[in-house]
Amino acid sequence: MKDLSITVCGVKFPNPFLLSSSVVSNTAEMVARAFDAGFGGVSFKGIGGPSVEIINPAPRMHSYNLGSKKLVGLQNVEQTTDRPLEDNIQDVKWLKKHYPNNPVMVNIMGFNKEEWKYLAQVFEDAGADMLELNFSCPHMSVEGSGMKVGQAFKLVGDFTDIVKRNVKIPVFAKLTSNVTDITEPAMYAKEAGADGITAVNTVRAITNIDINNFVPCPNIFGKGALSGYSGPGIKPISLKCIVELAKKEELGLPLAGCGGIETWVDVVEFLLGGASLVQMTTSIVKYGHRLAEDLVEGLSFYMEDKGFNKVEDIVGKALPNFYETKDFDLSRQGAAQFDLDRCIGCGVCYIACQDAGGQCIEWDSKKRRPIPDEEKCYSCMICSFVCPIDNPPLITFKEIKGKKIYTPPPSKL
Amino acid sequence: MKQEGKKANSKKDDYFQIEKPYTLSQAIVEADRCLLCYDPLCSQGCPAEVEPGRFIKKLRLRNLKGAFKVIKDNNILGGICGLVCPVDKLCEEKCLASGIDRVINIGKLQRFLVEYGWDIGFNPITKEKDKNVNVAVIGSGPAGLTCAAELAKKGYNVTIFEKNEKLGGILRYGIPPFKLNDDFLDREIEDVLNLGVKVKTNYEFKDKGSIENLLKDSFKAIFVSTGLTNAYRLKIPGSDSKDVFTYQDFLWQINSDKVEEIADKIKNKNVAIIGGGSVAMDVATTCKLLNANNVYCISLESMEDLPADKADLHKAIDHYVIIKPQSQIKEITTKDGKVIGVKGNEVKLLKKGDFSPSNIKEILNSEFSFNVDFVIFAIGSGVDPKIKELLPSVTFDDKGYIKVDKESLETSVKGIFAGGEVVSGPSLAVNAVRDGKRGAKSIINYLNK
Numbered sequence: 001m002k003d004l005s006i007t008v009c010g011v012k013f014p015n016p017f018l019l020s021s022s023v024v025s026n027t028a029e030m031v032a033r034a035f036d037a038g039f040g041g042v043s044f045k046g047i048g049g050p051s052v053e054i055i056n057p058a059p060r061m062h063s064y065n066l067g068s069k070k071l072v073g074l075q076n077v078e079q080t081t082d083r084p085l086e087d088n089i090q091d092v093k094w095l096k097k098h099y100p101n102n103p104v105m106v107n108i109m110g111f112n113k114e115e116w117k118y119l120a121q122v123f124e125d126a127g128a129d130m131l132e133l134n135f136s137c138p139h140m141s142v143e144g145s146g147m148k149v150g151q152a153f154k155l156v157g158d159f160t161d162i163v164k165r166n167v168k169i170p171v172f173a174k175l176t177s178n179v180t181d182i183t184e185p186a187m188y189a190k191e192a193g194a195d196g197i198t199a200v201n202t203v204r205a206i207t208n209i210d211i212n213n214f215v216p217c218p219n220i221f222g223k224g225a226l227s228g229y230s231g232p233g234i235k236p237i238s239l240k241c242i243v244e245l246a247k248k249e250e251l252g253l254p255l256a257g258c259g260g261i262e263t264w265v266d267v268v269e270f271l272l273g274g275a276s277l278v279q280m281t282t283s284i285v286k287y288g289h290r291l292a293e294d295l296v297e298g299l300s301f302y303m304e305d306k307g308f309n310k311v312e313d314i315v316g317k318a319l320p321n322f323y324e325t326k327d328f329d330l331s332r333q334g335a336a337q338f339d340l341d342r343c344i345g346c347g348v349c350y351i352a353c354q355d356a357g358g359q360c361i362e363w364d365s366k367k368r369r370p371i372p373d374e375e376k377c378y379s380c381m382i383c384s385f386v387c388p389i390d391n392p393p394l395i396t397f398k399e400i401k402g403k404k405i406y407t408p409p410p411s412k413l
Numbered sequence: 414m415k416q417e418g419k420k421a422n423s424k425k426d427d428y429f430q431i432e433k434p435y436t437l438s439q440a441i442v443e444a445d446r447c448l449l450c451y452d453p454l455c456s457q458g459c460p461a462e463v464e465p466g467r468f469i470k471k472l473r474l475r476n477l478k479g480a481f482k483v484i485k486d487n488n489i490l491g492g493i494c495g496l497v498c499p500v501d502k503l504c505e506e507k508c509l510a511s512g513i514d515r516v517i518n519i520g521k522l523q524r525f526l527v528e529y530g531w532d533i534g535f536n537p538i539t540k541e542k543d544k545n546v547n548v549a550v551i552g553s554g555p556a557g558l559t560c561a562a563e564l565a566k567k568g569y570n571v572t573i574f575e576k577n578e579k580l581g582g583i584l585r586y587g588i589p590p591f592k593l594n595d596d597f598l599d600r601e602i603e604d605v606l607n608l609g610v611k612v613k614t615n616y617e618f619k620d621k622g623s624i625e626n627l628l629k630d631s632f633k634a635i636f637v638s639t640g641l642t643n644a645y646r647l648k649i650p651g652s653d654s655k656d657v658f659t660y661q662d663f664l665w666q667i668n669s670d671k672v673e674e675i676a677d678k679i680k681n682k683n684v685a686i687i688g689g690g691s692v693a694m695d696v697a698t699t700c701k702l703l704n705a706n707n708v709y710c711i712s713l714e715s716m717e718d719l720p721a722d723k724a725d726l727h728k729a730i731d732h733y734v735i736i737k738p739q740s741q742i743k744e745i746t747t748k749d750g751k752v753i754g755v756k757g758n759e760v761k762l763l764k765k766g767d768f769s770p771s772n773i774k775e776i777l778n779s780e781f782s783f784n785v786d787f788v789i790f791a792i793g794s795g796v797d798p799k800i801k802e803l804l805p806s807v808t809f810d811d812k813g814y815i816k817v818d819k820e821s822l823e824t825s826v827k828g829i830f831a832g833g834e835v836v837s838g839p840s841l842a843v844n845a846v847r848d849g850k851r852g853a854k855s856i857i858n859y860l861n862k
Contacts, residue, residue: 344512347451
């Protein structure tokens with residue numbers, strides 16, 4: 001087994017897998033079981049300022065399904081913790097006493113300047129290894145908090161500044177993707193002294209509207225709200241945010257990736273994209289803590305296969321391959337190649353090419369086989385996306401030297 | 414109608430349960446596996462043209478009402494076919510998903526959608542304005558019910574004449590209750606009756622020419638779908654003892670209210686079933702479900718050539734039915750008028766499927782005997798010979814089946830059409846549905862000439 005430890009801002013994590021600040025990190029008891037199962041650290045469930053009493057709505061979550069796939073995404077309207085501050089302080093102390101090697105990052109959210117300072121100090125005193133400032137919850141019921149802060153970049157700087165002036169432990173700013181350019185608030189956080197960025201919180205969204213009663217989901221006694229959406233459905237967005245932050249040279253801060261991570265493959269992608277740590281909730285909702293052993297083994301086997309000795313060596317490894325679209329070499333073209341010996345004759349490639357592609361596949365109805373026309377093919381490859389034959393795929397892209405792009409002629413009047 | 418059915422079924426339900434249906438989520442999981450082929454082969458495989466490729470696509474795109482409508486428009490008995498069709502020989506046979514892992518469970522999806530449609534109370538069937546033209550349908554098996562429904566949809570005034578107490582024919586009396594129960598059958602027959610089809614049950618034609626004479630009455634056309642009601646027995650010693658039944662006698666009693674009586678008789682007793690087709694397997698499984706002791710299925714064919722549908726054979730074997738292939742029964746032994754055993758020997762068929770004596774080669778020293786208390790013949794059935802008298806002008810072929818034009822199903826008499834097993838001989842319910850649709854179409858053409 002490879003050593004999966006990684007040191008971030010001077011804090012050593014036994015592995016980069018963290019519980020994110022959410023339902024899965026609500027109590028020390030839950031977190032302890034996650035540590036026992038193999039998670040490296042935790043971002044402890046968001047703790048709001050004591051000036052506002054939090055009562056969570058019921059029901060507070062909704063599963064977004066796709067065909068027979070359940071929990072492709074998870075929507076929630078949960079607020080910061082509804083547990084008393086003292087209980088959370090005691091839980092953090094308890095965790096640090098019993099799990100000294102598993103870093104505890106505490107996610108806090110002041111509802112005014114004083115509370116940011118107070119919460120930061122209290123949890124530093126309780127033994128937290130790091131703080132995570134919640135500038136990103138997209139559905140806070142408290143005015144001027146959560147995502148509203150993350151969208152008002154100056155406030156990101158102001159609150160980071162207050163916290164940084166009052167604690168010595170590293171501070172991460174947790175940002176929202178609900179902005180035009182996530183690197184802007186990240187720069188405010190950096191300039192105020194933040195030590196790292198967590199990206200991203202849930203995406204403001206609506207997964208379903210009940211078509212019978214017209215109420216958005218989850219239905220809270222006849223009312224719904226645009227609110228936080230997490231899980232595999234947002235992975236492409238959260239990964240994008242990590243890449244944008246990692247590519248921002250002036251930023252240069254360690255990153256914690258969050259949003260739709262389920263398997264070790266997702267983890268590797270986030271590491272390659274520039275994250276040093278990853279955080280998870282929806283995958284734990286779906287699979288429980290037992291997914292930790294597969295993250296640990298999967299990453300370890302991957303590192304063996306690829307010859308990586310340290311997790312650090314993977315971080316950002318894909319960044320040099322990210323370009324702007326204007327940089328592509330357009331002189332090189334290709335076409336879809338069909339391994340027809342393995343074709344089962346379903347014809348969905350033909351439908352896709354006719355109705356959504358370049359009409360470069362004909363159909364042999366007697367043999368039930370596609371007849372591809374390489375010259376007309378503009379390699380959109382949608383045929384391969386619908387083809388049911390995988391591993392290896394029946395339809396693959398191949399470069400064709402000197403191939404000219406074919407464009408369809410105009411319709412005859 | 415449904416309430417009555419439930420009452421009558423209560424004892425039957427103790428012994429027989431039809432397969433559990435899919436839940437909506439399970440149906441969606443199954444539909445998600447479908448490749449949604451271009452020009453789908455499953456749709457080509459259905460004699461009733463139910464278009465599985467289309468209804469599964471509709472289910473996949475959450476158009477459940479539309480999916481239900483496709484099934485019901487194409488086959489008024491779509492639910493029943495979903496339950497009883499040998500799908501592995503029809504729609505599922507060519508399912509290309511087998512190239513990935515396994516075929517889509519089309520029959521079960523079809524049944525799910527029909528029950529779903531019933532449960533939400535959606536009626537997708539439209540009926541044209543009354544035409545005030547009377548058509549008679551003789552027999553209420555799958556061919557008759559379908560023909561009646563298709564005609565009624567087009568506004569014809571249809572009367573079904575059924576000699577039994579309840580509608581359904583072979584569906585009611587020839588299919589074991591673990592495959593299709595009265596509740597399900599009644600529910601689907603209701604869809605036919607809701608179209609305004611009139612019914613005369615317990616109606617038996619007796620006088621010479623009495624069916625034909627309907628044309629002289631107020632009926633403008635007749636569809637004859639009386640099926641095969643004359644189950645065969647082997648003419649061997651002992652075959653007329655009182656403990657020897659045909660499969661029709663047996664299933665009739667199971668499917669009427671006599672199940673308790675039969676169950677008492679058969680419990681812990683041994684039964685020999687003669688035959689190797691699906692009906693033989695169904696009867697054997699039924700005996701086992703009634704707690705019979707040893708149940709033998711004795712057939713001339715080899716194990717590989719058993720005509721039974723694989724699913725039916727496997728079901729019988731799963732219930733520990735003893736299959737005795739390549740064997741012929743020579744005698745049913747009796748003592749004081751009671752059956753005590755069967756005697757026979759092993760054979761080889763020189764040519765597949767030919768049961769003429771010259772083709773059966775007996776194997777030396779292969780004699781066997783089983784101690785059994787009952788014998789049930791499941792070796793097929795023929796047309797009731799009386800039907801010829803009821804249709805004296807109609808031409809029959811040398812096997813006793815009604816001769817028809819293959820396309821139009823018109824008999825030698827203008828205005829009289831026929832379909833189902835009385836024309837084709839032993840066949841599938843879904844083929845009878847096809848005949849019913851075809852017959853209705855031809856009758857409409859004929860009436861509009």
